[in-house]
Amino acid sequence: MAIITLTTDFGQKDPSTGAVKGAILSELESATIVDISHQISPFHITEAAYIIKNAYNSFPKGTIHIIGVDSEITPENKHIALELDGHYFICANNGIMSLIASEIKPEKVVEINIHDAVETNFPVLDIFVKVACHIARGGTLEVIGKTIPQIKQLKEFEPFVNQEQNQLVGHVMYIDNYGNVVTNISRKLFEAIGKGRKFNISARSVNFSKIFESYSDAINFSIPKEKREEEGKKLAIFNASDYIELAIYKSNPRTVGSAATLFGLKLMDSVTIKFT
Structure with a gap:
């Protein structure tokens, strides 16, 4: 049974969090969804990184972590999926993973490339959920993205x-x-x-x-x-x-x-x- 965690800056008032959970269950009815936090300060990736870094390792190996913070895709903010410390992470390549993985090197990183096949203006709902459910079914990262050598680094936060x-x-x-x-x-x-x-x-x-x-x-x-x-x-x-x-x-x-x-x-x- 797959465990999928959610960490976002969506808050609790808007429908975003509920919609994402519903989309996961529509794709994978047996999934266990765990909220890490939806109270991240808007777009604050260092705050999100601190919370995730200190929570993810309490989950079983193989857990899939969706990070919905600063996740809009742009030419400078592509989407990635990676394997790190036996866990999977799906997020924007905005530097957040360099803070989470400051002491551990990811085993594999891909830049997600399924956007052309999915029409979306809400990537956490439409892209990240599909990637998470693909991984949960045993799918490989290479199917949903191309391998990239490294993730974006945020040295200015050290x-x-x-x-x-x-x-x-x-x-x-x-x-x-x-x-x-x-x-x-x-x-x-x-x-x-x-x-x-x-x-x-x-x-x-x-x-x-x-x-x-x-x-x-x-x-x-x-x-x-x-x-x-x-x-x-x-x-x-x-x-x-x-x-x-x-x-x-x-x-x-x-x-x-x-x-x-x-x-x-x-x-x-x-x-x-x-x-x-």
Whole structure:
């Protein structure tokens, strides 16, 4: 039984998501459809990449992942299907896969070429669904596309390290449901550049000189609750995906605010680490 996941910037109000699911089931009644997210910020491929990269590997090998973000076909935005880490991905060749596959090389990549046979102004519905169902039936990638040597790379979204190796500049790539701010600076890169040195993380008006392993590590549970610094405590952690995250302990964006609102940070804002 095929598993097909959906990640889009369609939201929940419009009929797009339902139409795509209906098209999949019309072609492949036995398919299992799983929503990863439909709340991606419009056209924001770095946000989508972060979510997919940290979700896809929880699915069984052979799962097919449809990515409907910035998917309109243009001369500079062709459609691709690829095999990566035992999974299949169908998306636009807009650089998103270079972010997902930053540490793993795809086994096979094809540029989809069935567009002439399918009239469409909604490629996720009409093209991506047909490709996904073809793969789910055991079809090969070569049938629906021509092999290409590589995918589009987005080097400008990688963190910058200065020549002296004492400054690392990244950016905000994701803001989660709690308003916590996830940077594109990984633990691996931080430790490789930092080499155990003292550091200061700065983002707009906030600064951090310590990174915790979890939110609760920032709280001193040995003192009485009424004397602890809990609500509103600012902290930096290595999150579950091993990226540096700036947060506020037990924040609530709908009431007391969050790291994003209180720090004044939004997607793509700079985060700088200086080592001494």
